Each structure stands twice: as C-alpha cells, then as structure tokens.
Amino acid sequence: MPPFATGLQELLCEGSFLDVRISCSDHSPSDGLGSHKVVLAGASTGLLGDCLDTGEEEDMICILLPDYPSSLVASVLSILYYGEVWLSQLSTQIDTVNSLFNSLGLDMLVVSTGTDLKLVKKSLYTGDSFRSVKKEPK
Helix, strand or coil: CCHHHHHHHHHHHHCCCCCEEEEECCCCCCCCEEECHHHHHHHCHHHHHHHHCCCCCCCCEEEEECCCCHHHHHHHHHHHHHCCCCHHHHHHHHHHHHHHHHHHCCCEEEEEECCEEEEEEHHHECCCCECCCCCCCC
8 A cells, every 4th residue: 555545544544644534424513533634635626625615724624424424425435545445335335325425526436336336436337337548548
C-alpha cells in the first residue's frame, strides 16, 4: 500500500487532523464520524467544492446525513480510506448504500450478481455489464 494511503489511515485511526465531521441519523448534534477534506474531495467532485469552499483552511466542516445511520456511512468511509469493506454487511441495504453514494457524489455502485455483491464504478456499469473504455495512445 502506498505510504500516503497508509498515512491517511493512521491519521483517521488516531483522530489526528480531522477537519470534517459527518453527522448521521443516530448521532447527537455534537457527535459524528471524523474524516479528512482531502479524502472526501479526492473521492467526489461534488464534495471537492464543499471541502474547499469553507473560507479558512483550518475550518471544520460538517456534513449532515440525517437519512443514513453511522454504520452505513462508516462502511463508505472504509471504502474511501482502506479500499475495502465487507459487502456482506451491506447485503440487506444495497439500495440505501447506492443512495448514499449518490448523495455524496461518489461514482460507485453496489450490485448484486446472484449470490455475490460487487462494488463497481457506476459510470462504467450499464446494468448487466461494463462498458469498455478506450484509452488514448501515448
């Protein structure tokens, strides 16, 4: 794993340099999940503007997600920070997870393929297959 990713994971675990508070349906007004602007901004162009448009660099921003429980939002943060999540934990909540991805502007989708769950890039998924993407020759 690249040192940058490992460093961000350690900062999250230690609660260091958190500059985003995500308040969910099961949080009290002063409570929430911590995150870093750089991670959220890197994952979503929609959140990029929110993270950079706070006035001061040191300002804590708060994202209110009253329609989602913290366990679900924590699973999405796990995907962003660690690149993994136990999709079986999400199996009964696929529509809710996909709604959360959409609310956050993430290009991700959980799809059921019979007995398996897959995390896919939404922009490449057409419903039952993936579109091929042509790369420009260098």
